Amino acid sequence: MEKDVIISVEHVSIKFNLSSEKFDSFKEYIIKSLKKQVSYDEFWALKDVSFEVKKGDSLGLIGLNGSGKSTMLKTIAGVLKPTKGEVTVHGNIAPLIELGAGFDMDLTARENVFLNGALLGYNRSQMEKQYEDIVEFSELRDFMDVPVKNFSSGMVSRLAFAIATIGIPDILIVDEVLSVGDFRFQEKCEARIQNMRDNGTTILFVSHSLQQVEKICNKIVWLEKGNVRMFGDTMEVCSKYKEI
Template sequence: MENQEIIKVEHVSMRFSLASEKVTSFKEYVIKTAKKQLSYGEFWALKDVSFSINKGDALGLIGLNGSGKSTMLKVIAGVLKPTKGSVQIGGSVAPLIELGAGFDYDLTAEENVYLNGALLGYSRQEMQKHYEDIVEFSELKDFMNVPVKNFSSGMISRLAFSIATIGIPDILIVDEVLSVGDFRFQEKCKNRIKHMLDQGTTLLFVSHSIEQVEELCNKVVWLDKGTVKMFGDSKNIAEIYSAS
C-alpha cells in the first residue's frame, strides 16, 4: 500500500432545501409557488466532515439511515457540489452509486453497455474489448438483445456492476451494491472488488452489513447525523459500532 494521499475531504458541509408543505401534484406546486404559499426549510446532510485516505486504502462509511453516507459518496464522486468545503481527488473514479442510473431502459442490454461505458469515459473501441468479459461476468448472455426495461432489479445490478468494474480504476465507489442479487453473485462481486484492491484500487464502500465492511475495508468513517463520530481502523470502530 502506497503512502500517497488520493482523497482529501476538508470541512465539507451539504445543505438541502426542503418544502415545509406536502405538494401532491405539479399543478399544485405551480399554484402555491405563484401565490408564495410554499416555504422552505434547511436540512444539513453533512456538517463539517473532514478525512483523508491514501492510495490503496479501502474505506467503509457506516452509520444509520440518514447519517449522510450516500451524500458523502455523491460529493466525492462529483455528483453533488458541497455547500461548504472541498474534496480533492487524485485519480480516475468509477462510481457504483445508483446502479442503472445511466441506462436508457428502452435500449437493449448490449446498447446500454456502450452507452454506460461512454458515460464512464470509455470509447466504443475500449468497450468492444471488454464486451465479452461484461457479458460473461453479468451472466446475461441470453438477454443482451432484450430491452433493459424488461430486466429485474437484480439483472440491472449485475449488468451495471459488470460495466463499472472493467479495467482497474484508481478509485471505486460502491454504495449498497452487494445487498442486491443472490448470495452467489454477491460473493462474485466481492471477489472482483478484492482483486481490484490487490491491483492498487482505492475503495469507498457503503453497506448496512458491518461484516462486509470489516471484510473489505481497513479504515472506517462513522457518520452520525451528518458529522464524523469516529475515523480510523475498521476493526476497532466496527466493534464499537456493533456494540452501540
C-alpha cells in the same frame, strides 16, 4: 511507507433547503418572493466533515439511516457540490451507486453496455475490448440483444455491476449494491472488488452489513447525524460501533 492522498475531504458541510411551502409555479414564486414569504427549513446533511483517504486504502462508511453516508458518497462522486468546504479527488471514479441508474430500459443490453460505458467516460473502441469480459462476467450471453425492460432485477444488476467494474479505476464507489443477485453472484462481486483492491484501486464502501465492511475495508468513517463520530482503523471503529 508514505502513501499519496487520493481523496481529501476538508470541512465539508452540505445544506438542503426543505421548502416548507411547495411552489411549483412561476406566479406563486413571484408573489411569494415579493411578499418575502419564501421560507425554507434548513437541514444540514453533513456538518464539517473532514477525512483523508490514501491511495490503495479501502474506506468504509458506516452509520444509521439518515446519517449522511449517501450524501457523502454523492459529494465525492461530484454529483453534489458541498455548501461549504472542499472535496479534492485525484484520479478517475467509477461510481456503483444504485445499479442500473444509467440504463435506458428500451435499449437492448448490448446498446446499454456502450451507453453506460460512455457515461463512465469510455469510448466505443475501449468498450469493444471490454465487451467480451462484460458478457462473460454477467453470464448474460443469450440475452444481449433483449431490451433491458424485459430483464429481471437480478439480471439488470449483474449487467450493471459488470459494466461498472471494467478496467482498473483509481477509485471505486460502492453503495449498498452487494445485496443484489443470488448468493453465488454476491461472492463473485466481492471477489472482483477484492481483486481491484489488490490492483491498487481505492475503494469507498457503504453497507449496513458490518460483516462485509470488516471483510473489505481497512479504514472506517463512522457518521452520525452528519458528524464524524469516529475515524480510524476497522477493528477499532467496529468494536465501538457494535457497542451501541
